[in-house]
Amino acid sequence: MKRKMIGALVGAAVMSMATGQALAQKAPAAKLSGDMVKIGVLTDMSGVYSDLGGQGSVTAAQMAVEDFKAQAKPSWKIELVYADHQNKADVGSNKVREWYDTQGVDMVTDVLNSAVALAVSKVTQEKNRILIDTGAASTRLTNEDCSPNTVHYVYDTYALANGPGKAVTKQGKDTWFFLTADYAFGHSLEADTTNAVKASGGKVLGSVRHPLNASDFSSFLLQAQSSKAKVVGLANAGGDTINSIKAANEFGLTKSQTIVGLLTTIIDIHALGLPTTQGMMFTEGFYWNLNNETREWSRRFFGKHKKMPSMLHAGTYSAVMTYLKAVQASGTDDAATVMKKMKATPINDFFAKNGKIREDGRMEHDMYLVEVKKPAESKEPWDYYHIKAVIPANEAFQPMALSRCPMVKK
Amino acid sequence: MSRQAIGYGLLLALMLVAPTVVYPVLVMKVLCFALFACAFNLLIGYTGLLSFGHAVFLGTAGYVAGHSIKVWGFPPELGLIFAALAAAALGWLIGSLAIRRSGIYFAMITLALSQMMYFFFLQAPFTGGEDGLQDVPRGKLLGVIDLTDDYNLYYFVLAIFVFAFWLIHRTIHSPFGQVLKAIRENEARAISLGYDVAKYKLLAFVLSAGLAGLAGATKTLVFRFATLTDAHWHTSGEVVLMTLLGGMGTVFGPVVGAATIVTLQNELADKVGSLVTVIMGAIFVVCVLAFRRGIVGELSALYKKMTGSR
Numbered sequence: 001m002k003r004k005m006i007g008a009l010v011g012a013a014v015m016s017m018a019t020g021q022a023l024a025q026k027a028p029a030a031k032l033s034g035d036m037v038k039i040g041v042l043t044d045m046s047g048v049y050s051d052l053g054g055q056g057s058v059t060a061a062q063m064a065v066e067d068f069k070a071q072a073k074p075s076w077k078i079e080l081v082y083a084d085h086q087n088k089a090d091v092g093s094n095k096v097r098e099w100y101d102t103q104g105v106d107m108v109t110d111v112l113n114s115a116v117a118l119a120v121s122k123v124t125q126e127k128n129r130i131l132i133d134t135g136a137a138s139t140r141l142t143n144e145d146c147s148p149n150t151v152h153y154v155y156d157t158y159a160l161a162n163g164p165g166k167a168v169t170k171q172g173k174d175t176w177f178f179l180t181a182d183y184a185f186g187h188s189l190e191a192d193t194t195n196a197v198k199a200s201g202g203k204v205l206g207s208v209r210h211p212l213n214a215s216d217f218s219s220f221l222l223q224a225q226s227s228k229a230k231v232v233g234l235a236n237a238g239g240d241t242i243n244s245i246k247a248a249n250e251f252g253l254t255k256s257q258t259i260v261g262l263l264t265t266i267i268d269i270h271a272l273g274l275p276t277t278q279g280m281m282f283t284e285g286f287y288w289n290l291n292n293e294t295r296e297w298s299r300r301f302f303g304k305h306k307k308m309p310s311m312l313h314a315g316t317y318s319a320v321m322t323y324l325k326a327v328q329a330s331g332t333d334d335a336a337t338v339m340k341k342m343k344a345t346p347i348n349d350f351f352a353k354n355g356k357i358r359e360d361g362r363m364e365h366d367m368y369l370v371e372v373k374k375p376a377e378s379k380e381p382w383d384y385y386h387i388k389a390v391i392p393a394n395e396a397f398q399p400m401a402l403s404r405c406p407m408v409k410k
Numbered sequence: 411m412s413r414q415a416i417g418y419g420l421l422l423a424l425m426l427v428a429p430t431v432v433y434p435v436l437v438m439k440v441l442c443f444a445l446f447a448c449a450f451n452l453l454i455g456y457t458g459l460l461s462f463g464h465a466v467f468l469g470t471a472g473y474v475a476g477h478s479i480k481v482w483g484f485p486p487e488l489g490l491i492f493a494a495l496a497a498a499a500l501g502w503l504i505g506s507l508a509i510r511r512s513g514i515y516f517a518m519i520t521l522a523l524s525q526m527m528y529f530f531f532l533q534a535p536f537t538g539g540e541d542g543l544q545d546v547p548r549g550k551l552l553g554v555i556d557l558t559d560d561y562n563l564y565y566f567v568l569a570i571f572v573f574a575f576w577l578i579h580r581t582i583h584s585p586f587g588q589v590l591k592a593i594r595e596n597e598a599r600a601i602s603l604g605y606d607v608a609k610y611k612l613l614a615f616v617l618s619a620g621l622a623g624l625a626g627a628t629k630t631l632v633f634r635f636a637t638l639t640d641a642h643w644h645t646s647g648e649v650v651l652m653t654l655l656g657g658m659g660t661v662f663g664p665v666v667g668a669a670t671i672v673t674l675q676n677e678l679a680d681k682v683g684s685l686v687t688v689i690m691g692a693i694f695v696v697c698v699l700a701f702r703r704g705i706v707g708e709l710s711a712l713y714k715k716m717t718g719s720r
Contacts, residue, residue: 046684055684083680086687089542089637090439090629095679098433115542115637122545122634138541145544183532184539212532 032333033104036077039065039320040099042092042120043110043135045084048238051267053135053312057110058082059305060313064320072328081105085116092116093123100127106333107132109153109319112312114138121150128335132323134315137263139188139398142362146405149335151342153363154315155285157263158398159391161189161235163283164260165196167369167389168231173258174200177229178207179220179244181236189235189262205229214240217247225253237263242272249276267310269384274375281371285311286351287385290368293350308382318351354393360405367396425568434560435632436676440669441571442629447652447664448578449621454650455659456582457614458594462517462646463504463524464622469531469641471497471623472630476543477536479631486549486557490570490627497623498616500527505615509608512597521643528641542637546630563632570628574621579661581617590614651690655697657704666705 041061043053058080065078081099085092092111099105100123108124111117112135124131125147132151133141137160141152169176176197180186186209194204205227208220221244224232232253234244241261245268248259261268261282269277288298288308297317301309326341327333347355352365370385378384400408428437446468453459475493478484484492508519531537538544548557557563581587589610592600601607630636639645648671656667671690678686701708 046687050684081680084684084686085679086675088639088675089635090633090639091675091679093633093635094435094439094676097435102433115540115544115635115639118541118544119633119635119637140541184535184541212529 032076032327032331033106036079036104037107037324037327037333038079038081038099038103038105039323040096040105040108041080041082041110041316042085042096042108042116043082044087044112047087049087049112049135051271051307052265052310053110053112053316056301056305056307056309056313057135057316060301060309060317061109061320063301063304064317064324068321068324072325074324074328078324085111085113087113087116089113089115089119093119096120097123097127100124100129106130106327106335107320107323109133109323110135110312110316112136114140117141118145121145121147125149130323130335130339132319134319135312137185142358142360143398143404146360146407148339148361148407150361151319151339151357151363152361153319154311155283155367156362156397157185157189158192159285159367159396160283161192161262162196162398163367163369163391163396164233164262164281165193165202166200166395167391168258168260168281169197169200169202171388173230174202175229176202176204176231176233177224177227178204178233178235179217179224180207180209181240182209182211185237186235190233193233193235193262207235210236210240210244212240215243217244218251220244221247221251221253224248225251225257229257231258231260233260233262234264235262242268245272245277245280254279265310266308266382266384269372270307270382274373274378274384277372278374279372281369281388283391284368284370284385285365286314287368287370287387288314289383289385290387297350314351318347318349318355321349322347356393358400360400360403360408362397364393364397366393367391422572426565429561429564434564436673438564438567438632439629439676440672441567442625442632443649443652443668443672444665445571445574445628446622446625447649447656447668448575449618449625450649451653451658451664452578452581452621453614453618454653455663456587456594457590457611458597459509459512459611459615460517460650461508461520461615461618462650463520463522463643464618464649465641465643465645466504466524466527467497467501467619467622468626468629468645469636469638470500470527471626472636472640473531473537473543474623475627475630476546476636479549480543480546481536485553486551486631490624490631493627493630494620494624497626498620501616501619501623502612505612505619509611509615521646524641524646525643528638528643531638531641537636537638540638542635543630544635546634546636548631548634557631567628567632570624574624575665578621582661586610586613651694653704655693655704657707657710660704660706660710663704663706670705 041058043057044050045054065080083095096108107130109132111120111133114136117133117136121131130149132153134153137157139156139158178190180190208223210220234241259280264282288294298309326338330337330341343357355363355365357363368387369389371388450464453461471493474496475489478492479489504523508516551557555562589605593607652667652671653664657663
């Protein structure tokens with residue numbers, strides 16, 4: 001009798017310990033900190049990239065929050081905060097640190113400008129939150145500086161270089177000449193594209209390097225012209241790209257050669273106009289006029305922002321949506337759990353079809369090789385592109401085998 | 411004199427409790443820029459030399475500190491000293507070229523040389539170009555105190571600032587500082603009195619560069635990265651703005667100016683959107699038009715007027 005009692009007692013004790021432990025394990029997973037999810041949009045609102053991201057990204061994130069609330073009716077609150085990092089890494093990282101420490105922000109998005117993004121990625125890892133970067137270009141975010149807390153969502157320099165390098169070459173435009181901004185960014189764009197061109201059986205006839213923020217491109221373009229290459233690749237960014245496109249147009253390069261921008265977006269085309277840019281080719285992660293789904297969302301965005309979305313805007317909407325869905329599905333805002341959920345769930349919306357977040361944090365989705373329309377072919381404002389090829393997700397981004405990310409097991 | 415001591419004591423006490431009220435990382439950033447502006451003020455306010463390339467010292471020291479701590483494994487205190495010395499050495503190089511001219515030409519030479527360094531940093535592999543030198547460990551002070559804790563780091567940064575501020579204060583009020591002021595007021599007369607003006611100017615320049623470097627290195631330790639922004643001429647412009655706004659040639663002016671600008675940058679970041687730069691510009695215009703002596707300059711003038719008229 002006594003022995004039985006002891007046995008029962010021990011049994012009960014073991015049981016209660018087991019359930020206690022189970023509860024203890026479950027407890028943090030079943031709650032949201034502050035019964036609220038807080039999302040921060042960190043972007044450039046006053047500088048050179050403010051059209052590419054900026055207020056548009058905030059608007060897109062707001063739309064995602066509203067849509068999610070309407071569709072999923074979550075029991076918790078969602079708040080959105082935003083800040084202008086003024087393209088200064090210290091301002092950006094300080095703001096995000098403060099968001100994490102004092103305001104309980106769970107996820108940060110946009111974060112264009114590579115220096116700011118890398119700094120924010122470190123802070124995010126330190127504080128164990130989530131960064132879904134939709135704005136920065138550097139492949140370092142998913143290679144040397146990859147982090148279990150970071151997702152790189154929209155594009156990177158590899159995708160921008162690799163897409164045209166392969167697809168344009170395969171279309172018979174197989175001899176290339178590069179106009180390269182003379183610093184690490186330009187060099188890596190040129191190297192990545194060169195590899196893709198060679199892998200597709202093309203040839204690189206030469207390249208010329210120009211200083212950053214050059215004002216006169218005439219001598220560089222004359223060299224490009226006399227190379228007789230079928231394609232002139234612009235491995236530069238921002239003002240340099242705009243100035244070289246203008247100059248290429250003035251020298252009549254656009255008639256005999258194809259200009260390929262390696263970091264060009266719809267914002268640049270809108271600024272320069274179709275007469276100057278017609279016939280240019282480059283890679284985009286998103287185009288508003290792709291299908292009914294993209295048009296429907298983009299028109300809604302246009303109604304609020306008065307401009308069609310860039311790939312950053314569409315990507316930011318999709319990223320916020322993906323994050324919120326993962327929070328709801330896992331019932332927590334714990335970074336590791338949500339990240340696991342996001343990596344396990346394919347992304348299907350107007351922005352990405354069967355998008356997948358890889359082990360290294362890279363989000364894989366289809367990219368598009370576009371050609372800028374002639375002015376006569378454009379039927380309405382913002383109708384700018386012919387889609388020349390869809391670059392499938394598994395070819396668009398750097399293959400995992402080449403990954404330099406320490407998290408990836410080989 | 412004792413009143414002044416009480417004032418300093420009060421301020422120090424305020425700084426000691428500041429991180430409990432204000433976000434510590436922000437205060438550390440303010441301190442770094444305040445030190446930078448004080449170093450700059452030593453040149454423009456007390457020697458009359460307008461260097462328009464001072465960011466180069468901030469940036470260089472930031473990169474040197476980052477690289478030596480991250481790659482060579484220097485302890486933080488050694489990294490800071492090494493970086494400040496490197497900035498001082500660069501200051502000696504740039505200074506000995508620039509002080510041969512004065513006025514606008516002096517400003518242009520410093521700007522040109524700092525732009526050369528900027529392009530060097532853009533190209534050099536160790537800086538990471540526009541990605542920046544990232545992930546610098548904060549490490550342990552003297553191998554004991556863990557600097558990853560924001561509060562520990564805060565008091566370390568505060569100690570650096572107080573030391574540097576004291577050094578500047580001593581310099582200004584020393585015979586050496588008197589000679590600098592004499593040069594500012596009338597260079598020809600200083601020469602006629604037998605002072606080797608070029609040597610004094612160079613020494614002031616090197617001191618200022620070294621202290622600006624100390625600020626840059628500390629900043630790298632606080633934020634754990636160094637980027638091109640620090641070496642860009644925008645930053646050179648910003649420090650001019652900080653000094654003018656706070657009060658050129660006053661001891662506390664640059665501190666007040668730096669605190670105002672940095673706090674505004676941080677606080678306006680999520681409130682006014684794209685208007686940040688416009689507001690900064692407006693403040694500068696108002697400052698130049700309405701109170702040319704800067705915040706501290708105007709206040710002390712007011713104080714003197716009130717006590718004088720009594």
